Amino acid sequence: xxxxxxxxxxxxxxxxxxxxxxxxxxxxxxxxxxxxxxxxxxxxxxxxxxxxxxxxxxxxxxxxxxxxxxxxxxxxxxxxxxxxxxxxxxxxxxxxxxxxxxxxxxxxxxxxxxxxxxxxxxxxxxxxxxxxxxxxxxxxxxxxxxxxxxxxxxxxxxxxxxxxxxxxxxxxxxxxxxxxxxxxxxxxxxxxxxxxxxxxxxxxxxxxxxxxxxxxxxxxxxxxxxxxxxxxxxxxxxxxxxxxxxxxxxxxxxxxxxxxxxxxxxxxxxxxxxxxxxx
Amino acid sequence: xxxxxxxxxxxxxxxxxxxxxxxxxxxxxxxxxxxxxxxxxxxxxxxxxxxxxxxxxxxxxxxxxxxxxxxxxxxxxxxxxxxxxxxxxxxxxxxxxxxxxxxxxxxxxxxxxxxxxxxxxxxxxxxxxxxxxxxxxxxxxxxxxxxxxxxxxxxxxxxxxxxxxxxxxxxxxxxxxxxxxxxxxxxxxxxxxxxxxxxxxxxxxxxxxxxxxxxxxxxxxxxxxxxxxxxxxxxxxxxxxxxxxxxxxxxxxxxxxxxxxxxxxxxxxxxxxxxxxxxxxxxx
Numbered sequence: 252x253x254x255x256x257x258x259x260x261x262x263x264x265x266x267x268x269x270x271x272x273x274x275x276x277x278x279x280x281x282x283x284x285x286x287x288x289x290x291x292x293x294x295x296x297x298x299x300x301x302x303x304x305x306x307x308x309x310x311x312x313x314x315x316x317x318x319x320x321x322x323x324x325x326x327x328x329x330x331x332x333x334x335x336x337x338x339x340x341x342x343x344x345x346x347x348x349x350x351x352x353x354x355x356x357x358x359x360x361x362x363x364x365x366x367x368x369x370x371x372x373x374x375x376x377x378x379x380x381x382x383x384x385x386x387x388x389x390x391x392x393x394x395x396x397x398x399x400x401x402x403x404x405x406x407x408x409x410x411x412x413x414x415x416x417x418x419x420x421x422x423x424x425x426x427x428x429x430x431x432x433x434x435x436x437x438x439x440x441x442x443x444x445x446x447x448x449x450x451x452x453x454x455x456x457x458x459x460x461x462x463x464x465x466x467x468x469x470x471x472x473x474x475x476x477x478x479x480x481x482x483x484x485x486x487x488x489x490x491x492x493x494x495x496x497x498x499x500x501x502x503x504x505x506x507x508x509x510x511x512x513x514x515x516x517x518x519x520x521x522x523x524x525x526x527x528x529x530x
Numbered sequence: 531x532x533x534x535x536x537x538x539x540x541x542x543x544x545x546x547x548x549x550x551x552x553x554x555x556x557x558x559x560x561x562x563x564x565x566x567x568x569x570x571x572x573x574x575x576x577x578x579x580x581x582x583x584x585x586x587x588x589x590x591x592x593x594x595x596x597x598x599x600x601x602x603x604x605x606x607x608x609x610x611x612x613x614x615x616x617x618x619x620x621x622x623x624x625x626x627x628x629x630x631x632x633x634x635x636x637x638x639x640x641x642x643x644x645x646x647x648x649x650x651x652x653x654x655x656x657x658x659x660x661x662x663x664x665x666x667x668x669x670x671x672x673x674x675x676x677x678x679x680x681x682x683x684x685x686x687x688x689x690x691x692x693x694x695x696x697x698x699x700x701x702x703x704x705x706x707x708x709x710x711x712x713x714x715x716x717x718x719x720x721x722x723x724x725x726x727x728x729x730x731x732x733x734x735x736x737x738x739x740x741x742x743x744x745x746x747x748x749x750x751x752x753x754x755x756x757x758x759x760x761x762x763x764x765x766x767x768x769x770x771x772x773x774x775x776x777x778x779x780x781x782x783x784x785x786x787x788x789x790x791x792x793x794x795x796x797x798x799x800x801x802x803x804x805x806x807x808x809x810x811x812x813x814x
Binding site for chain 2: 262266277280282294295296344345348349354355364369372375377382384401432468479511512519523
């Protein structure tokens with residue numbers, strides 16, 4: 252009987268923790284949405300008003316007047332689309348090379364690959380920028396897209412580990428049947444690893460959607476702004492005045508990622524399990 | 531074609547990218563850091579002058595101090611928070627799935643929008659945080675508008691984001707053999723003892739990993755700081771300063787030298803943490 256009470260007590264404590272923790276986690280969203288639907292006289296008031304009444308939609312209209320949100324989201328999607336396919340495909344290609352073949356200097360090259368994961372983005376950032384500006388390609392999406400076609404180190408690392416777990420039998424049988432290695436890679440390996448490819452594709456999308464520094468460095472023309480740049484300039488432009496429209500814009504910008512969180516979470520969870528980081 | 535050559539072909543794209551986007555830029559960065567280059571006009575070789583100037587630059591020390599102070603507080607706080615959340619959610623109770631999603635959120639939902647929302651939450655007059663404190667009878671501070679409260683403001687954001695690593699911890703918790711807990715319970719160990727003597731030691735590899743990641747990301751903190759700022763220049767983290775030197779003042783040589791110093795700091799800290807590994811990280 253005492254054990255039973257202890258168990259109930261533990262559960263109650265846990266749920267109290269879950270609920271207060273969740274309230275803290277959700278507070279930013281609640282506050283964002285609440286503000287987005289309030290007119291200024293309900294926003295700038297003490298004590299604060301939790302629920303908008305009446306619900307006010309003009310902040311969205313005003314947000315669209317200040318920045319072309321849809322255009323910026325579209326720009327970001329263009330970058331992501333042009334980038335992700337290449338990034339995922341090439342990363343898989345390289346990962347397969349490291350997972351299945353022996354060639355000269357392979358081990359040293361793999362150590363170099365690992366070292367570049369630690370490597371300072373900040374150190375290469377400025378020379379790379381200068382290189383693109385020599386080529387006249389700053390203020391374009393090329394510097395944000397093209398490097399992805401040489402593979403992404405973390406994706407290569409992840410996929411190499413994933414490919415290594417595949418049994419070799421089918422590949423050997425295909426070799427005997429006369430298939431070359433690119434066919435094997437394309438017809439077998441890529442097909443088998445679809446869930447893993449979706450996972451890194453989603454990572455790549457989030458990387459593009461949430462990146463600020465890279466886009467800030469390369470894009471100057473407001474017509475080419477991404478959603479992050481658009482929000483950042485909106486925030487700097489208006490300072491502390493237009494909180495309603497700013498929250499409306501932030502809300503719209505977060506909708507795609509919230510969808511990913513709700514409907515694609517299992518891919519991230521699986522990806523983390525696949526990584527199985529140990530020591 | 532020989533199999534070894536095929537393998538080389540597979541990795542060739544990466545190798546090309548390595549040369550183009552890593553090797554050449556690094557070599558270039560060595561030279562650039564020794565010039566007074568401002569992107570337009572010529573670059574003059576000035577040897578180690580940039581580094582000398584940096585060591586006399588008050589803003590260098592200030593921004594470095596801001597970054598280091600943030601790292602010292604944020605890393606333990608976030609690791610502790612993530613650990614607490616993961617241990618509490620490591621069960622199959624009703625609703626655990628929903629709570630996991632909620633706590634995992636910061637790893638997916640981030641960027642400028644979240645930073646802007648936090649700026650509004652922290653608004654001293656109309657923000658929700660000070661209103662909540664008001665309900666508790668506490669007069670909230672001016673947060674980002676008070677130099678002394680800038681760091682705590684950033685720490686609140688860091689704690690919010692801490693549980694983004696939830697599933698990494700949960701995966702590690704799952705790997706701990708059940709028998710360890712069972713035999714410990716039979717021997718009369720309570721919850722605290724089981725966490726202290728089983729869970730924590732078994733999680734040290736993940737704690738180590740998160741410590742390294744924490745150091746790297748603290749020193750590279752940019753987006754939040756760029757949006758939130760802070761009174762008395764207390765929000766100028768190292769990367770924000772570096773970015774400004776490079777892309778607002780076009781002091782490419784100076785900024786590259788700053789980047790090398792940042793790299794050396796991150797690299798040595800990682801080496802030091804790696805050296806301590808054998809004293810506290812469990813390995814099979």
